[in-house]
Amino acid sequence: MNSTFKALSDPTRRQILDLLKEKDLTAGEISDHFQMSKPSISQHLKILKHAELIQDEKNGQYIIYSLNTTVFQDLLNWVFHFTKPSHQDKKEDKYK
Template sequence: MNEAFKALSDPTRRKILDLLKEKDRTAGEISDHFNISKPSISQHLKLLKHAGLVQDEKQGQFIIYSLNLTVFQELISWAFSFTEKKEKEGEN
């Protein structure tokens, strides 16, 4: 989970995740939304993939990137565990 938080700390990577929330995309389609080099976008995608936030699938000569919703569900569940504890304390 630490890698996921590290990946989420960067605004460029968060913007990439926002783009993938809309639809699956190739690295080229993602890079069209930024004024940074394609190798930089590839590095960001590599970090997102390493953190488990995105997955990729080769389709012909393209690699399609998509969100890995399982990791997001784990992060949300972890975050909600804090509110559950507060609610239980309030019941006592």
């Protein structure tokens, strides 16, 4: 999960995820939205892929990137875990 948080900590990577939320894109299509070099975009994609936030699929001469929603679901489940009352909280409520 550390690689997930590291990947999400960067605003450029979050913007890439926002783009991929709309539709699957090639690296070139992603780089068109940024004022940075293609190798820099490639590095961001590598970090997102390592964190399993995105996946890629070769389609002819292109690689198509898409969101891996399974990781987002796992992350949300983990976050929502903190909104549920713990076993200790239930005991304390019982004695009020």
